[in-house]
Amino acid sequence: MWRKLRKLSVLVLVFVLVASALAAVRAATISENWVSGAATEFGTEIVLGVPATLNLTIVSSDGDPFTPSNFPNADSVTVTGKFVDDYGNALDVNGDGTADVFSFTESATTPGLWSATINVTSLEPGIYTFRIEAIAQNTTTGEIFDNATLEEDIYVGGGKYWVLKAGVKDGDEIKIGSLSIKIASLSDIGAILDFGNLSTKTITDSNQDGWFATLVDVNTDGTNDSWMVFSKDADSDTYTVMFYSNSLDLTSLVEADEDIVRAKDGGLLYRNKILKDHNNYKAYVVWDNGFFSWFHATDYYIIPLQGYEHWKEGRGQARTMDVKIIKRESYFGGLITKDKKVFEGPIFNRDVKVDNLFNIKGTWLYNMWNSQYRSMWEIMRGLADIKLPKGYELREANVRDLATTSSEELWRGGHNPLLNPSKLSFGDQIDWSSILNFEPTDESSEESS
């Protein structure tokens, strides 16, 4: 009995050893490093027309550099990369009708370091599978000495200029360049675009993944110059529409003019207010015009946060568009104030309702690809809609100006908290200096007193 058991356990042990040896079939390994032309913060992203350099460090299954001298019987040691379809077939990525395979070349000085320039110039924006294959073989005998593959999802952005519009729905109209595009129909099936007396165009979301695109001729010279991409918003029937172009600077061609619309309830809808334009950040004050506002006013300071961290985007999505909103109650013309932080966070395509009183929603983002930025993309300009109830008006100032003025138009009683604080203040300790990105000096305080 014990003998039998021992025999069995030896058999099991042998089986386990053989199985694990089989499972660890030796294979080379590839590690990648995008050197230039690609963003990787939110997953790899490249841009049509922007060559990207990819370095690969490949280690053979013996742990040596993947290099011809380590495979003396191989007559072919190659590393290639291709964008593939669902069947693994290489895609045509430059529009010449022929499938494209990128060849990596080995560094002359560092064995096992392979490099290629990936230049995609003609492909519908979206996420694609990029397949890298390294193989050392004898092409005569067909014997493979070593091989490795690596697959990666890459987002291909549609061009160096990029504009996003949030919350697009059936019936909306978008003005871009010479075009006025009416969204005549928009659903899970796709969209019908009405270009006025020019023509209409039907786009079908063939795989119904909520993502579809078409080429448009923004300057109506007869040649398509831009991608128009629809991306369905989560938990909503609305879409984010993106325009991408390499040949046209869309950031100056897409019209999103400021506008004030009187709402049915007597309130005002301020459309397309600029929060960021390059390095200019604009703050807004939701100003209480109530009859008793000298005795007690409730104002709100909407302040965009500054810097790349707060204005990121990647893979076709806004990752941040951050604002901070401070509620300031003033008594007796600002002699006494009470501050409270009521919101902090991203607002792109988010209908943020503050204190059940007013709404703010990020609507437009403008971007330009720039290799000089910390990321390839930094939101260049961001706009928002702000809806106020009756009895309130919107006042605006560059954040810098708001920080350095004691104007009674912007601060109740002129009580700028940095330069001319109220006699008595309570509520949250608000770090106004950090929010307004301004450190007052003794001199500036004196000037204003």
Ligand SMILES: [Ca+2]
């Ligand atoms: Ca091709």
Ligand SMILES: [Ca+2]
């Ligand atoms: Ca054109």
